[in-house]
Amino acid sequence: MPKITYIEQNGTERTVEVPVGWSVMEGAVKNRVPGIDADCGGACACATCHVYVDSAWLAKLPPRQEMEEQMLDFAQDVKPNSRLSCQIKVSPALDGLIVRTPRTQH
Amino acid sequence: MRFVIIGAGQAAAQAVATLASEGFSGSLTVVGEEPYPPYQRPPLSKAYMAGDFVRERLFLKPEAFYAESHCELRLGVTAAAIDRAAKTVTLSSGDTLAYDRLLFATGDRVRKLPCPGADLPGVYYLRGIDDSDALRRHLVAGKKLAVVGGGYIGLEVAAVVGKYGLHVTVVEAMDRLMVRSASPQVSEFYRKLHESHGVDIRLNQAVTAVEGKSWVEAVATGQGRIPADIVVAGIGVVPNCELALVAGLACDNGIVVDEFGATSDPDIFAAGDCTNHVSFHGKRVRLESVQNAIDQAKHAALAMLGKPTPYREVPWFWSDQYDIKLQIAGLVQPGDTAVVRGDPSTHKFSVFHLRDGIVAGVEAVNAAPDYIAGRRLIAARARVAPERIADTSVPAKQLG
Ligand SMILES: Cc1cc2nc3c(=O)[nH]c(=O)nc-3n(C[C@H](O)[C@H](O)[C@H](O)COP(=O)(O)OP(=O)(O)OC[C@H]3O[C@@H](n4cnc5c(N)ncnc54)[C@H](O)[C@@H]3O)c2cc1C
Numbered sequence: 001m002p003k004i005t006y007i008e009q010n011g012t013e014r015t016v017e018v019p020v021g022w023s024v025m026e027g028a029v030k031n032r033v034p035g036i037d038a039d040c041g042g043a044c045a046c047a048t049c050h051v052y053v054d055s056a057w058l059a060k061l062p063p064r065q066e067m068e069e070q071m072l073d074f075a076q077d078v079k080p081n082s083r084l085s086c087q088i089k090v091s092p093a094l095d096g097l098i099v100r101t102p103r104t105q106h
Numbered sequence: 107m108r109f110v111i112i113g114a115g116q117a118a119a120q121a122v123a124t125l126a127s128e129g130f131s132g133s134l135t136v137v138g139e140e141p142y143p144p145y146q147r148p149p150l151s152k153a154y155m156a157g158d159f160v161r162e163r164l165f166l167k168p169e170a171f172y173a174e175s176h177c178e179l180r181l182g183v184t185a186a187a188i189d190r191a192a193k194t195v196t197l198s199s200g201d202t203l204a205y206d207r208l209l210f211a212t213g214d215r216v217r218k219l220p221c222p223g224a225d226l227p228g229v230y231y232l233r234g235i236d237d238s239d240a241l242r243r244h245l246v247a248g249k250k251l252a253v254v255g256g257g258y259i260g261l262e263v264a265a266v267v268g269k270y271g272l273h274v275t276v277v278e279a280m281d282r283l284m285v286r287s288a289s290p291q292v293s294e295f296y297r298k299l300h301e302s303h304g305v306d307i308r309l310n311q312a313v314t315a316v317e318g319k320s321w322v323e324a325v326a327t328g329q330g331r332i333p334a335d336i337v338v339a340g341i342g343v344v345p346n347c348e349l350a351l352v353a354g355l356a357c358d359n360g361i362v363v364d365e366f367g368a369t370s371d372p373d374i375f376a377a378g379d380c381t382n383h384v385s386f387h388g389k390r391v392r393l394e395s396v397q398n399a400i401d402q403a404k405h406a407a408l409a410m411l412g413k414p415t416p417y418r419e420v421p422w423f424w425s426d427q428y429d430i431k432l433q434i435a436g437l438v439q440p441g442d443t444a445v446v447r448g449d450p451s452t453h454k455f456s457v458f459h460l461r462d463g464i465v466a467g468v469e470a471v472n473a474a475p476d477y478i479a480g481r482r483l484i485a486a487r488a489r490v491a492p493e494r495i496a497d498t499s500v501p502a503k504q505l506g
């Protein structure tokens with residue numbers, strides 16, 4: 001299973017295994033990684049699953065789709081490496097992915 | 107402190123999460139009728155029904171979360187009675203739980219078809235995992251599915267089963283789809299959308315009987331007979347408030363709560379689909395949505411801890427049908443002025459609703475920028491001229 005690393009604002013790092021086909025959001029929720037609310041459960045309807053993708057990984061991710069791009073506008077402190085983690089599907093190519101969780105989701 | 111939560115759904119899971127993050131260290135028990143830990147229902151009529159989603163992905167929290175939150179899940183049992191004087195809950199298992207504070211998160215249940223033949227095998231409803239699994243077993247190419255009720259759930263099912271190659275007819279008693287919560291403009295868009303996908307939409311037809319010998323064969327309406335191998339009825343829900351009613355709590359189409367989530371008993375609270383509450387616009391409503399369950403549960407949990415905060419969040423909701431996302435914020439009421447922004451034929455448009463000139467609701471079809479702008483304008487109680495809203499040369503962000 002691909003390993004994903006989540007880093008909190010305070011520097012706490014957690015590396016967990018996430019099944020292929022699941023989202024980076026689900027990897028966090030199922031492993032009790034704090035800092036991701038995911039109110040809508042992955043429907044790209046709430047923007048409470050915002051993460052920052054590590055710069056080394058940015059180019060390896062499929063780009064944001066239109067709905068994600070637009071819904072990101074709801075998140076706080078959006079940066080060029082911001083993503084909605086429910087829209088990042090875990091694949092073998094993402095083994096080792098590093099994302100940072102934001103200060104707040106609301 | 108002993109807290110008991112009745113119902114183990116979306117609101118219950120959020121209440122546990124909020125109590126845990128607030129550092130609650132008393133005893134916490136969640137009593138759930140279904141044999142499953144809290145799970146999300148929206149995929150049951152969407153990705154899960156489509157077979158794109160394993161069951162494990164439905165669960166809102168991993169088991170370890172409950173253990174860490176010092177929360178005991180008592181699943182597969184119902185709360186059968188409450189003694190408010192003794193402050194106890196009696197379970198169907200015969201056990202009795204003492205509480206200092208109690209939270210109702212009992213949600214609602216489907217309304218059953220009231221017509222003759224409704225108890226025939228082959229008639230399904232959709233509320234829980236078991237319902238979705240049972241229905242899914244019959245999704246076989248070539249079969250005829252009759253959806254009774256043109257609300258969100260029925261329409262989502264109609265959209266998903268097309269993939270399996272079924273012939274789908276939607277029978278709706280009213281003159282348009284999603285009549286309870288969408289505007290006529292949006293209803294009309296969805297009628298055309300479903301028809302373009304080969305769904306037969308029959309409006310103004312009330313089902314008078316389900317026909318069949320040992321299995322459903324057809325649904326009868328005043329206008330004729332619609333052959334069907336399977337029937338799915340989505341004709342609304344009934345709030346689970348009988349237990350509260352018997353215990354003497356104020357109920358009126360839901361358990362009546364104040365803006366902090368307290369019922370008419372100061373030690374008993376309620377959150378989610380089962381509540382009749384004051385919404386952001388100051389009127390009493392009962393809502394059936396994930397947002398409402400989550401936000402009300404947060405406020406109710408805080409109130410249980412003696413830190414009441416008023417529930418003022420703008421309601422929001424979504425529905426996925428085919429590749430189209432409908433997002434709704436605020437509350438649309440009869441008498442509001444509807445302003446269409448964009449062209450429905452492009453499959454990207456929105457309808458803003460103004461009450462006394464103030465933005466009160468927005469329905470956005472594949473138009474997230476309009477939805478986001480609308481939600482912000484609603485929260486700010488902004489006044490925007492209808493001509494400005496309708497002018498798509500003004501970016502959504504600059505509408506305010
Ligand atoms: C198929 C489907 C699709 C949906 N899609 C969407 C969507 O796209 N977007 C959206 O916002 N909302 C959607 N919803 C609505 C959303 O799922 C509900 O609003 C939400 O689940 C409400 O949460 P709740 O905790 O109030 O109730 P529930 O999640 O229903 O939980 C209540 C639980 O309490 C249990 N219970 C009741 N009485 C007792 C008792 N006496 N003792 C013990 N347990 C009891 C019930 O069995 C149930 O498990 C959908 C619902 C369904 C059914």
Ligand code: FES
Pocket residue numbers: 025037038039040041042043044045046047048049084085086087
């Ligand atoms: S979980 Fe709601 S947008 Fe990602």
